[in-house]
Amino acid sequence: MISNELEIEPWRTRLLRDGRAQVRDFLQASAAERIRECLEHEVPWEVSQRADLAMEGPPPAPREDGELLRAAYARARDGFEFVFDRYRMVEALRDGRDPGLLLHVVLDFLNSPQFIEFTHELTGDSRIRMVSAMAARYRPGHFLNMHNDSARDEDRAFAYVINLGRGWQADWGGQLQFFGEGGDIVETFVPHWNSLSLFRVPQMHQVTLVSPWARDDRYSIAGWFRR
Ligand SMILES: O=C(O)CCC(=O)C(=O)O
Numbered sequence: 639m640i641s642n643e644l645e646i647e648p649w650r651t652r653l654l655r656d657g658r659a660q661v662r663d664f665l666q667a668s669a670a671e672r673i674r675e676c677l678e679h680e681v682p683w684e685v686s687q688r689a690d691l692a693m694e695g696p697p698p699a700p701r702e703d704g705e706l707l708r709a710a711y712a713r714a715r716d717g718f719e720f721v722f723d724r725y726r727m728v729e730a731l732r733d734g735r736d737p738g739l740l741l742h743v744v745l746d747f748l749n750s751p752q753f754i755e756f757t758h759e760l761t762g763d764s765r766i767r768m769v770s771a772m773a774a775r776y777r778p779g780h781f782l783n784m785h786n787d788s789a790r791d792e793d794r795a796f797a798y799v800i801n802l803g804r805g806w807q808a809d810w811g812g813q814l815q816f817f818g819e820g821g822d823i824v825e826t827f828v829p830h831w832n833s834l835s836l837f838r839v840p841q842m843h844q845v846t847l848v849s850p851w852a853r854d855d856r857y858s859i860a861g862w863f864r865r
């Protein structure tokens with residue numbers, strides 16, 4: 639599933655130095671295509687908002703989500719907020735939902751001895767023992783504002799994002815951005831097709847609003863390498 643051409647050493651050095659890196663052409667091209675097909679046509683998406691606002695059923699259609707977005711933007715004035723569509727891969731596999739969905743195979747692969755060994759080599763952290771995963775779809779107007787990924791009940795070593803939006807351009811929004819001490823943006827990762835964004839946790843970051851003129855949705859599989 640991972641590209642045979644991937645060189646690990648340069649990325650490991652970069653991660654040690656900067657605490658973040660973006661690897662291009664991460665998956666084998668055919669795997670990236672097949673997973674993207676699954677994300678686009680087979681996944682039963684749900685709206686992801688803050689837990690206290692849980693919404694039942696599928697997300698509203700693009701032109702019918704104005705009210706949901708306006709309410710989220712209003713709440714975002716007061717603090718941490720996000721809206722995007724998600725599919726909780728770990729829970730779905732555990733609960734036996736959606737049999738035959740390719741994402742189940744992906745989750746098993748991410749937790750195979752072979753992939754866990756790869757996370758050790760890539761990050762230099764040999765205490766990583768599992769990989770969590772969720773699929774995400776950011777449509778125009780979706781966003782995830784500033785947060786640091788720390789969690790009380792999980793030992794998250796690194797966050798990862800496999801980006802599967804096609805031909806993503808820097809002016810489509812949906813950028814993964816990192817904040818420095820002074821509140822400036824210190825690095826931006828454009829979610830290029832089939833790239834792997836990787837960063838040490840905790841670290842302040844955001845996903846900027848996806849533009850109305852984006853010609854694709856920002857699809858991804860993301861989660862944490864956990865100890
Ligand atoms: O999609 C991304 O680039 C980052 C997502 C993220 O920060 C998260 O899900 O916590």
Ligand SMILES: [Fe+2]
Nearest residue numbers: 785786787797
């Ligand atoms: Fe995050």
